[in-house]
Amino acid sequence: MSGADPTTEQIPAQNELPATPTMAEIVRPPRSSTSTWPLIDRLCYGLCWATGIALCMIALAIVVFMFVKGISYLRPSLFIHSPAPSLHQSQSGGFLDPIVGTLIIAAIGTLIAAPTGVALAVWLSEYGRPAWLARAVESAIEMISGAPSIVLAIFGLLIFSQGFLSFLSQPAAEGSLGSSFLCAGIIMALLALPLIVASTRAGLSQVPDHMREASYALGKTKATTIRRVLLRAIRPSVASGVVLGLGRIIGDTAIVTVLAGGNLINQANGNVPILSTLRGTGSSLTTYVYENSPAGEGNAHQKAYAAAFVLLVMVLALNALVTRLTGERTARSNWLSRMRPAWIR
Amino acid sequence: MPVGVPNHRRRLRRTGSDKRAEFTLGALAVAVLVLIGLMLITVFVKAWPSFSHNGLAWFGSGGDVDTQLRAMNEVTPLPGHSIYYFRAWSLIWGTLLTTILAVLLALAISVMAAVFLTEFAPAPVRRVLEPVIRLLAGVPSVVYGLIGILALTPWINQHLISNARKKSVDLLVQLNGADLTTATLILTVMITPIMVAIIAGALASVPPSWREGSVALGVNRWRTIYRISLRTARPAIVAAAVLATARALGEAIMLAMVAGGRGFAANPLDGITFLFEPVRPLAATIFQESGAITNGPVSHTIYAMAAVLLVSAAMLSFAGWAAKQPLKRYGIRA
Numbered sequence: 052m053s054g055a056d057p058t059t060e061q062i063p064a065q066n067e068l069p070a071t072p073t074m075a076e077i078v079r080p081p082r083s084s085t086s087t088w089p090l091i092d093r094l095c096y097g098l099c100w101a102t103g104i105a106l107c108m109i110a111l112a113i114v115v116f117m118f119v120k121g122i123s124y125l126r127p128s129l130f131i132h133s134p135a136p137s138l139h140q141s142q143s144g145g146f147l148d149p150i151v152g153t154l155i156i157a158a159i160g161t162l163i164a165a166p167t168g169v170a171l172a173v174w175l176s177e178y179g180r181p182a183w184l185a186r187a188v189e190s191a192i193e194m195i196s197g198a199p200s201i202v203l204a205i206f207g208l209l210i211f212s213q214g215f216l217s218f219l220s221q222p223a224a225e226g227s228l229g230s231s232f233l234c235a236g237i238i239m240a241l242l243a244l245p246l247i248v249a250s251t252r253a254g255l256s257q258v259p260d261h262m263r264e265a266s267y268a269l270g271k272t273k274a275t276t277i278r279r280v281l282l283r284a285i286r287p288s289v290a291s292g293v294v295l296g297l298g299r300i301i302g303d304t305a306i307v308t309v310l311a312g313g314n315l316i317n318q319a320n321g322n323v324p325i326l327s328t329l330r331g332t333g334s335s336l337t338t339y340v341y342e343n344s345p346a347g348e349g350n351a352h353q354k355a356y357a358a359a360f361v362l363l364v365m366v367l368a369l370n371a372l373v374t375r376l377t378g379e380r381t382a383r384s385n386w387l388s389r390m391r392p393a394w395i396r
Numbered sequence: 397m398p399v400g401v402p403n404h405r406r407r408l409r410r411t412g413s414d415k416r417a418e419f420t421l422g423a424l425a426v427a428v429l430v431l432i433g434l435m436l437i438t439v440f441v442k443a444w445p446s447f448s449h450n451g452l453a454w455f456g457s458g459g460d461v462d463t464q465l466r467a468m469n470e471v472t473p474l475p476g477h478s479i480y481y482f483r484a485w486s487l488i489w490g491t492l493l494t495t496i497l498a499v500l501l502a503l504a505i506s507v508m509a510a511v512f513l514t515e516f517a518p519a520p521v522r523r524v525l526e527p528v529i530r531l532l533a534g535v536p537s538v539v540y541g542l543i544g545i546l547a548l549t550p551w552i553n554q555h556l557i558s559n560a561r562k563k564s565v566d567l568l569v570q571l572n573g574a575d576l577t578t579a580t581l582i583l584t585v586m587i588t589p590i591m592v593a594i595i596a597g598a599l600a601s602v603p604p605s606w607r608e609g610s611v612a613l614g615v616n617r618w619r620t621i622y623r624i625s626l627r628t629a630r631p632a633i634v635a636a637a638v639l640a641t642a643r644a645l646g647e648a649i650m651l652a653m654v655a656g657g658r659g660f661a662a663n664p665l666d667g668i669t670f671l672f673e674p675v676r677p678l679a680a681t682i683f684q685e686s687g688a689i690t691n692g693p694v695s696h697t698i699y700a701m702a703a704v705l706l707v708s709a710a711m712l713s714f715a716g717w718a719a720k721q722p723l724k725r726y727g728i729r730a
Contacts, residue, residue, distance in 0.1 A: 092618040103512035110528040174421035191432040197709040199646025274417035302536030304649040346653040
């Protein structure tokens with residue numbers, strides 16, 4: 052409707068209220084007035100600047116340190132060789148298996164968490180009946196978002212070592228082994244779930260009610276409205292939630308160490324091509340970094356730096372993706388009020 | 397064809413499918429709820445033997461935790477004690493120390509940084525700081541641990557701990573740079589970005605007219621921030637601290653790498669040496685001992701530690717919820 056006649060376009064312009072002032076438009080006293088402030092105020096003012104700059108410096112130091120170390124130890128051959136047990140760093144292979152492991156676990160975790168998270172968020176925001184049940188589900192999700200990942204990991208071990216779940220890993224002497232990529236991925240989904248739920252709900256709460264009402268007025272049912280109108284409208288929120296969850300999954304070490312076996316080389320279990328890998332054990336980049344640090348067994352810190360660098364690049368890429376996804380919606384608004392629902396929680 | 401009849405029928409059918417959708421989604425929600433409930437119950441059931449054998453003394457001090465864990469691993473009870481004999485105080489003390497010190501440090505830094513970000517920073521600086529904070533929050537903890545163990549720990553060991561100091565506590569512990577200071581510093585760097593984000597968000601959503609009113613009365617900018625903005629955002633500051641505490645409490649990998657991994661209750665009476673004594677927080681202990689989790693007594697003890705962490709996390713998330721309530725009065729989301 053770009054070609055509307057000018058009279059209809061005039062009306063909102065006349066009724067428009069003066070724009071609410073944003074941060075930038077607030078008239079502030081001129082900066083020179085700092086000299087008239089009491090000493091303590093000036094001190095605090097200086098301290099604020101110092102903290103801000105120090106924060107920048109620390110971040111810069113971390114990034115530069117990791118990039119310098121990472122790039123200086125990174126070799127193309129590291130990407131195509133599997134880890135090999137060796138005392139010498141030159142012979143201990145590369146991190147092909149950990150990269151594959153990271154991708155597998157991230158894929159399983161996301162595939163489970165994304166639909167579940169969106170469904171939970173829709174139920175909580177759009178239905179939420181009975182209210183006490185919604186409150187209980189809400190606090191349960193809050194609870195897992197606060198639970199340490201190592202606790203989730205050992206809970207997973209407890210569940211998956213039950214005999215009837217041995218199809219997820221492999222049967223053992225009593226019950227089942229309880230560690231495989233599938234097990235790790237399922238618990239990782241639990242880790243990503245709160246982020247996806249929070250992001251989707253934030254998106255749903257921003258959809259104006261008149262969009263729902265318009266859909267009902269056209270005779271659509273609630274279910275159709277959700278599927279056809281709401282979920283389409285909040286696609287960027289869902290996507291950013293999923294990417295944030297992905298970042299959490301990629302960065303987690305405890306769950307992989309406990310639930311994916313702890314061996315650096317991926318070991319398939321069985322003969323079925325893909326399923327055997329999923330049911331088998333292995334490692335991810337995070338456990339590779341841990342095992343190759345002095346805290347682990349390998350103590351090959353060049354490899355650890357290189358793998359950590361790859362990990363950091365992945366996180367940076369995911370960060371850029373989130374910025375892009377959320378940025379399209381909120382390019383003009385204040386980032387500070389937007390970034391919180393997106394990646395905290 | 398009359399319009400009303402098919403419409404009516406169609407509406408009935410639609411309502412049916414609508415009900416089905418609600419029911420399916422609700423069932424999924426209940427399933428997740430049951431899973432999480434199951435988690436709480438199984439962890440507590442599994443933890444029970446350790447608590448019941450030790451009673452409340454589980455939380456107390458006595459003996460060396462590392463020896464007790466080793467005895468359990470080797471299934472040879474310590475002389476005069478049950479196989480379940482376990483005194484977690486030094487682990488709990490380590491958790492408390494690292495968490496509280498890091499949260500206090502981070503609180504001071506993040507309030508300052510958030511004020512800087514929302515009030516003083518020129519636009520270009522703000523544009524740089526935003527992705528920086530996001531990045532710091534996204535770095536995996538194992539990378540922080542790696543930096544700590546390969547860069548910070550050796551530096552502290554060489555430059556800050558003198559040989560005389562090492563000698564003074566030689567009989568009790570070895571000081572090697574993996575210690576309370578390293579753990580606290582890195583933990584601070586890890587939790588600060590989260591706190592900055594929350595506090596800055598709350599500061600940015602303080603109604604501008606409130607501050608304008610203050611400035612119009614001739615109050616200077618810092619006083620306005622201190623008296624109006626920070627006071628309004630106080631619940632958000634509490635909420636940020638709570639969230640950061642939960643994060644610090646649950647941090648396992650980084651602390652397992654840099655905190656020293658020695659079940660030693662660092663003693664504040666040791667003066668400066670206290671800062672260089674190793675600690676062993678609960679989450680890190682769970683992580684380090686998780687290899688032996690199939691073994692009976694050890695596994696019960698590990699799940700007991702997990703239960704303690706779960707209860708603390710639940711209490712913290714409740715505290716966070718309670719802290720956020722006053723903000724809603726002003727229509728500020730936090």
